Amino acid sequence: MKILAAYAPLLVIGSLSACADDARQGASSAIEKKEKQSMFRKINEYISVSPQITLEDVTAAKAEGVTLIVNNRPDGEDPAAPQSADIEAAAKAAGIEYLAIPITHSGFSAPQVDAMITALEGAKGKTLAYCRSGTRSTLLWSLAQAKKGVDGDEIARLAGNAGYDITPIRAMVDALSAGAQ
Structure with missing residues (x-):
């Protein structure tokens, strides 16, 4: 349990990083779509x-x-x-x-x-x-x-x-x- 608790902050950081990557990809797709529309x-x-x-x-x-x-x-x-x-x-x-x-x-x-x-x-x-x-x-x-x-x-x-x-x-x-x- 102590080992899992020690890695918990890394799991949270990794999850936040994945969310940020998803957000960047979503923003990138929105920008590409807007550029195509414009x-x-x-x-x-x-x-x-x-x-x-x-x-x-x-x-x-x-x-x-x-x-x-x-x-x-x-x-x-x-x-x-x-x-x-x-x-x-x-x-x-x-x-x-x-x-x-x-x-x-x-x-x-x-x-x-x-x-x-x-x-x-x-x-x-x-x-x-x-x-x-x-x-x-x-x-x-x-x-x-x-x-x-x-x-x-x-x-x-x-x-x-x-x-x-x-x-x-x-x-x-x-x-x-x-x-x-």
Whole structure:
């Protein structure tokens, strides 16, 4: 009995250590789950943006109610990433509409902004737009909203809530918004 009593503190410490390990694993799983969930950054109830998606992410998008995927990344920008045809095939297999409006690093054009407006107005539910980091998708969405007359401060607020800064195009957003009113 005295031997067992001598080891009792070690058993308690070992049990506490196991609990701490379980808690760390639980916290780690929760963080991984949150990181996976946060890949799609919600701008508003109609659109989310994302860095490059995988074929598996198409299934996750479907589960979140996405009915349209807009690809703002040109093919070949990263040959290792799924290309437009790959994502389009996965989207169609999942019953999701797909549209490519590739934006290169040379900037945005009026036809691209108009295509985004048309896509968003024709969407039958939630839209997911993606590019390398989500920035070009956010900026294109911002320009489309501005052209429809949405206030630049509201656009900046929504983009900022999703973690994106529209400062590089803020003058264009304000000009388009003012021109639409």
